[in-house]
Amino acid sequence: MPAQAPEVRRANFAEVNLGLPERIALLEAERCLLCKDPKCVAGCPVGINIPRFIQLLTEGKLPEAAHCLLNDNPLPAVTGRVCPQETQCELECIRGYKGLPVAIGHLERFLGDWARGHAQRPALEAAPPTGKQVGIVGAGPGGLTAAGELARLGHQVTVFEALHKPGGVLVYGIPEFRLPKQIVREEVARLERAGVKILCNTVIGRTYTLAELRARFDAVFIANGAGLPVFMNIPGENLKGVYSANEYLTRANLMGARRSARAGTPILTGRRVATIGGGNVALDAVRTAKRLGAESATIVYRRTRKEMPARAEEVLHAEEEGIQFEFLAAPVAIQGDARNWVTGLQCVRMELGEPDASGRARPRAIPGSEFLVPCEVVIVAIGTRANPLLAGTCPELKLDSRGGIAVDEQGMTNLPGVFAGGDIVRGAATVILAMGDGKRAARAIHEYLRRPVSPARAPAERITP
Amino acid sequence: MHKIIAKASLSPQIIRLDVAAVRIARIRQPGQFVIVHRGGDAERIPLTIADADAEAGTITLVIQVAGQSTCELAALNPGEAIANIAGPLGHPTELIAAGRALCIGGGVGVAVVHPIAQGLKRRGVTVSSIIGGRTREAIIFEPELRRLGEVIVCTDDGSYGRRGFVTDAARDALAAGGIDIVYAVGPVPMMRAVANLTRPLGVRTIVSLNPIMVDGTGMCGGCRVSVGGQTRFACVDGPEFDGHAVDFEQLMDRLTTYRDFEQRALAACQEGDCKLGRR
Numbered sequence: 001m002p003a004q005a006p007e008v009r010r011a012n013f014a015e016v017n018l019g020l021p022e023r024i025a026l027l028e029a030e031r032c033l034l035c036k037d038p039k040c041v042a043g044c045p046v047g048i049n050i051p052r053f054i055q056l057l058t059e060g061k062l063p064e065a066a067h068c069l070l071n072d073n074p075l076p077a078v079t080g081r082v083c084p085q086e087t088q089c090e091l092e093c094i095r096g097y098k099g100l101p102v103a104i105g106h107l108e109r110f111l112g113d114w115a116r117g118h119a120q121r122p123a124l125e126a127a128p129p130t131g132k133q134v135g136i137v138g139a140g141p142g143g144l145t146a147a148g149e150l151a152r153l154g155h156q157v158t159v160f161e162a163l164h165k166p167g168g169v170l171v172y173g174i175p176e177f178r179l180p181k182q183i184v185r186e187e188v189a190r191l192e193r194a195g196v197k198i199l200c201n202t203v204i205g206r207t208y209t210l211a212e213l214r215a216r217f218d219a220v221f222i223a224n225g226a227g228l229p230v231f232m233n234i235p236g237e238n239l240k241g242v243y244s245a246n247e248y249l250t251r252a253n254l255m256g257a258r259r260s261a262r263a264g265t266p267i268l269t270g271r272r273v274a275t276i277g278g279g280n281v282a283l284d285a286v287r288t289a290k291r292l293g294a295e296s297a298t299i300v301y302r303r304t305r306k307e308m309p310a311r312a313e314e315v316l317h318a319e320e321e322g323i324q325f326e327f328l329a330a331p332v333a334i335q336g337d338a339r340n341w342v343t344g345l346q347c348v349r350m351e352l353g354e355p356d357a358s359g360r361a362r363p364r365a366i367p368g369s370e371f372l373v374p375c376e377v378v379i380v381a382i383g384t385r386a387n388p389l390l391a392g393t394c395p396e397l398k399l400d401s402r403g404g405i406a407v408d409e410q411g412m413t414n415l416p417g418v419f420a421g422g423d424i425v426r427g428a429a430t431v432i433l434a435m436g437d438g439k440r441a442a443r444a445i446h447e448y449l450r451r452p453v454s455p456a457r458a459p460a461e462r463i464t465p
Numbered sequence: 466m467h468k469i470i471a472k473a474s475l476s477p478q479i480i481r482l483d484v485a486a487v488r489i490a491r492i493r494q495p496g497q498f499v500i501v502h503r504g505g506d507a508e509r510i511p512l513t514i515a516d517a518d519a520e521a522g523t524i525t526l527v528i529q530v531a532g533q534s535t536c537e538l539a540a541l542n543p544g545e546a547i548a549n550i551a552g553p554l555g556h557p558t559e560l561i562a563a564g565r566a567l568c569i570g571g572g573v574g575v576a577v578v579h580p581i582a583q584g585l586k587r588r589g590v591t592v593s594s595i596i597g598g599r600t601r602e603a604i605i606f607e608p609e610l611r612r613l614g615e616v617i618v619c620t621d622d623g624s625y626g627r628r629g630f631v632t633d634a635a636r637d638a639l640a641a642g643g644i645d646i647v648y649a650v651g652p653v654p655m656m657r658a659v660a661n662l663t664r665p666l667g668v669r670t671i672v673s674l675n676p677i678m679v680d681g682t683g684m685c686g687g688c689r690v691s692v693g694g695q696t697r698f699a700c701v702d703g704p705e706f707d708g709h710a711v712d713f714e715q716l717m718d719r720l721t722t723y724r725d726f727e728q729r730a731l732a733a734c735q736e737g738d739c740k741l742g743r744r
Binding site for chain 2: 162163164172200201202203206207208225227228229231233237238240243244246247250251255256259260262263264265266268340387388389
């Protein structure tokens, strides 16, 4: 995959990867063995018919290949960029047993981008209107996927988004250099052309309650995301210069802090920035810090490179951009000066012990091994927990022990006709898993709405922006 | 888009905007706020809903010019619009069911006290208010509060009402006894002073906090405050808390995080196209 040179890209927000040229994409497609029992498909959370679109690609039938891909995955230009392919489809690829697997993600991105740029992109067939109405909470990857599927099935869909722009984590979380926002805008516009209504600035649990949505819609899908950032409860977390990754990335991405002289949202830049965590969010934050001018931008992670949950390509890109890594290090305190500005992150060295419940080696602190990472900004990227806003105003909705929404195999909650998916069910996960939930929920909702008798709806207030 | 229906200048630095927001006007409760985003490159800022007219479908926002965002909002005129308003956010005020309440407001905080006093009055609670500002011009919402009960006005310079801080008048009111609860909203030092006054008397005191926020829905954690030794998010856990448990020093400190940026931006804004600065 061609990419911007590291020394150039670490000072700009333009996309790192440049995409495969058509000739290379077709050559790569030729490497696919078109397995009779394709393991890659089983490894895909949305079950894309990978050999089929690759075969069409090798035949040079780009419109047909794109149509095939879009039929299974409404957002290939997004997932081709942000999916952890190495732990999903590409992990299962037979080619990978000996040498490199087929670069399925790169091919998906190639076709997704081809479809974006071509007017002859075939429209997906839509079923005739059913007269049923579905309300969706959250315009992130899960909600948008469900919206697209349900619209294709003929249902009238309204999506409620709390922020002022649709896209969820695709716009507030994932930086421009990994996912250009133009792609999200195009996808949202495509859904709107398909008849999906998106109402921004609408906070379910505050602007409308779940009860009001149930009264107004034949079915509801909750995909409002994980929400609340987790802090470590160590001394110094409320010093000036400590951010959650959510806040840091929202300021930089959604609010465009420092992107123009007119940007009204400030962000602390810091000469030295330490980011705590080993996932994609931590890498997005630390690489953003570098681009905002940090001389040193460091990842502090309690395990080693091998255990990092981030996409392999992002770790590689971060290394190329000069991101420093403090592996086997756990924060114990954040230090500040007399005026409460951050001056450093006090850490303790770790060693790996026995595997824990997640199968990863459990880190243990080495006594007396404390050391300081000097920095002016600390970004905490260790995960999120469930946002209480929606559930707090709907006590009859059943939750799991972590405050997430409990669902059955169909993705339905304990309330008939109310489905849920994505991070609010799984805890912090990935874009593609949320999309998979959206797709499954759309099918389950479709089945639910096809039942002979739909529960009678009370006359309800019209919901408008 | 939310059209500006009416605009009034309440003091040299405080503007009142009545803005179309049909749904919020109908369901808002005392103590709740909205996140306002003027559009484009603007910042998202929290503003308390000072009043609402459910029939007209408008909410009242009271804006004190403190930085670029407030400067630009204050420059909007009737007919212009605010692109995004989300809400109502936050927990409604914990209103007592009966008895006597003392509502204390300082500066622009008086606009936050107003809906609380309205809510109390509606429940039949006896409301008295103490409101303050630096000078006569800085006193806002006095007629509105007079409709709800007794009002004592304090100015720092004695140019109107009683000379001195609201806490001085509050001390006298509390000494007279019979007050079941105190609601205090204003600059952080004022809320801290009121909490210090009521703590030894054991009078429950609710304060409304104004930390820096981005999304207002719990997602960013930027509005975290220490209450009773625990970190709470003002947007989803508040914005009102037990004044006797709040770490006001930390709140004051965190509010200075972007002071340099705000002062530079405000200066640039007032030199530039901001109509308020040109006046």
